[in-house]
Amino acid sequence: MSDRKTPVVLPTERLDYSPIAGRRPLHLPDGARMAVWVIVNVEEWDPREPMPRTVLTPPAGGAPMPDIPNWAWHEYGNRVGFWRMLEVLDEERVRAVLAINGSAIARYRPIAQAALDRGWEFIGHGFSQKNMQKVADERLDIRKTAAAIRGVTGRSPRGWLGPGLTETWETPDLLVEEGYDYVCDWVLDDEPVWLKTRTRPIVNLPYTQECNDVAMMLIQHHKAGEYYDRAIDQFAQIHRDAARSARIMALVVHPYIMGAPHRLKYFHDALVHIRAHKDVLFWTGEEILDWFVRADGAES
Amino acid sequence: MIPRQRSTFSAIVDRPPLELPGRARIVVWTIVNLEYWSISRPMARQVLPAPTGQVLLPDLPNWAWHEYGMRVGVWRFFELFRRLGIRPTLSINARVCEEYERVAAAARDAGWEFMGHAWEQMPIHKVDDQAAMIAKSLAVLERFAGTRIRGWLGPGLTETYETPELLAGAGIEYLGDWVYDDEPTEIRTKRGPLVTLPYSVELNDIPMMLVQHHESRYFAERCIDSFERLYQEGAERAKIMAIAIHPYISGQPHRIKYLETVYDHIGRYAGVLHWNGAEILDWYNAARAGR
Numbered sequence: 192m193s194d195r196k197t198p199v200v201l202p203t204e205r206l207d208y209s210p211i212a213g214r215r216p217l218h219l220p221d222g223a224r225m226a227v228w229v230i231v232n233v234e235e236w237d238p239r240e241p242m243p244r245t246v247l248t249p250p251a252g253g254a255p256m257p258d259i260p261n262w263a264w265h266e267y268g269n270r271v272g273f274w275r276m277l278e279v280l281d282e283e284r285v286r287a288v289l290a291i292n293g294s295a296i297a298r299y300r301p302i303a304q305a306a307l308d309r310g311w312e313f314i315g316h317g318f319s320q321k322n323m324q325k326v327a328d329e330r331l332d333i334r335k336t337a338a339a340i341r342g343v344t345g346r347s348p349r350g351w352l353g354p355g356l357t358e359t360w361e362t363p364d365l366l367v368e369e370g371y372d373y374v375c376d377w378v379l380d381d382e383p384v385w386l387k388t389r390t391r392p393i394v395n396l397p398y399t400q401e402c403n404d405v406a407m408m409l410i411q412h413h414k415a416g417e418y419y420d421r422a423i424d425q426f427a428q429i430h431r432d433a434a435r436s437a438r439i440m441a442l443v444v445h446p447y448i449m450g451a452p453h454r455l456k457y458f459h460d461a462l463v464h465i466r467a468h469k470d471v472l473f474w475t476g477e478e479i480l481d482w483f484v485r486a487d488g489a490e491s
Numbered sequence: 492m493i494p495r496q497r498s499t500f501s502a503i504v505d506r507p508p509l510e511l512p513g514r515a516r517i518v519v520w521t522i523v524n525l526e527y528w529s530i531s532r533p534m535a536r537q538v539l540p541a542p543t544g545q546v547l548l549p550d551l552p553n554w555a556w557h558e559y560g561m562r563v564g565v566w567r568f569f570e571l572f573r574r575l576g577i578r579p580t581l582s583i584n585a586r587v588c589e590e591y592e593r594v595a596a597a598a599r600d601a602g603w604e605f606m607g608h609a610w611e612q613m614p615i616h617k618v619d620d621q622a623a624m625i626a627k628s629l630a631v632l633e634r635f636a637g638t639r640i641r642g643w644l645g646p647g648l649t650e651t652y653e654t655p656e657l658l659a660g661a662g663i664e665y666l667g668d669w670v671y672d673d674e675p676t677e678i679r680t681k682r683g684p685l686v687t688l689p690y691s692v693e694l695n696d697i698p699m700m701l702v703q704h705h706e707s708r709y710f711a712e713r714c715i716d717s718f719e720r721l722y723q724e725g726a727e728r729a730k731i732m733a734i735a736i737h738p739y740i741s742g743q744p745h746r747i748k749y750l751e752t753v754y755d756h757i758g759r760y761a762g763v764l765h766w767n768g769a770e771i772l773d774w775y776n777a778a779r780a781g782r
Contacts, residue, residue: 238493238494238495239493246692246693246698246702247647247648247692247695247697247698247702248647248702249614249616249647249649250535250536250612250613250614250646250647250649251532251533251534251535251613251614252533253614255614255616255617255649256616257493257650257651257652259494259645259648259649259650259668259669260645260647260648260649260650260668260670260692262494263494263648263668263669263670263671264670264671264692266494266671267670267671267672269500269502270500270501270502270503270671270672271503271672271673273502274502274503274504275720275724298495298500299500299502301500301502301504301505302502412702412703412704412705414705414709414712414713415713415716416712451693451717452673452693452716452717452720452721452724452732453693453694453713453714453716453717453720454716455720456716456720
């Protein structure tokens, strides 16, 4: 096993710097200017570990274990919030991408079933909600996650999102070797890009930390309405930017955050606003991937 | 026991709906938290960290900031709830009955429900003898309130793996620490079942004002947004909405009006019940018998 501290390949060795302005234009079908993909993250938080995020700190601070209140706060998303969010996605006819921890598939089977019934795309999101740098055997984690998804969908996932977007130096290499076609941890562009690996290259799709409820609500502590404001502003600018060449916009939600009763409408209203534009596609990750691979091959 | 041994995962849509009497849609459960902060320890919360961020003892400014709630802020709550005719649940450190008897007596005499909230405000993990602390707290509260104490909320909602056993063993019937559903649920303990009631860390002035640092007025906005969504859902399935407040936070002059705004808004709707924890528990026990 390689020493994880030694860079196998630096990020700058995986792709060259490329200004978006000078690139050959990409074109979406039917004159669409841009594609939006919605990623719903479903996680299992192990009550025997420190919680990945917290809403409430204990009196006088510290981090006593177990952390039942914050475990329960997250669990609300899977018991209640997800189902509320599902109604909105159904109503707006959005097939979302379910980024799911491998272990969450068995634990929250009704969620996996609901996503399967709607033809959502499943992508790997770590076997558990843990920094990939702390996972004992990364390849095994990636492989077990694919197997768990295959167990419910009947086919291997094509996409991967690291828990908290974390990677080791080796993650893209391992993903390709384990059969994944795309990754979303590299939030460095409005277009998909190719990353070199030690075997064949892998595509990175534009995910987002900007229109992402974890960053906005739990770290920056914005009001719920900022999710709508920011999504609309982000959309308007990307739509404008896409006049010459197609661009991709991601919207990221977690059931325990945007699925809270006081937040849901801001997510819903953002979808309604974007849906009203006829020249915008709502696609899954693999639809974006397949289009990009064809378009890029045809045009380069 | 870890949580998943106490409660099997259940998606809310897979359960038959619960119904409220009189075709009501929603129960608003108001919880006022009264705490005892020992001057000899670090303060439970701080509004002002010491210069250079050192932890200094005694922490007089933050002690005094909390004390304001007992001296001044809570009386704004009493006035508001008397005007509204609402009798909240009082989540109370038992030591408050001794140290702030005037405040505890005002709540008792106004007919508020007393809910156990430990002896004083510190994480339950740091209590040496949890069983003894629970027994002492309940004994003091029952003697003071003159009724049996049926509910419990951990300080900062904290629990160890054994807390539910100790509470069930002490005769507690419901628990507020499990903020994982819109409905009450039953969890397993080695001493028999406990009911969880949907307390809130979303409509709660500690996370909102002291952790997330929102503006005062956002309390009203978030509570109203929550209420409207849950009220809409309440057409199909009974919903419970908890509002959790602390006198040193929401009892501040610049915040109280936003709390009033929330209740004024809710007051315009039909089909809203204002119940305390024991009333929700009794309804749930009867309703699920027929589920």
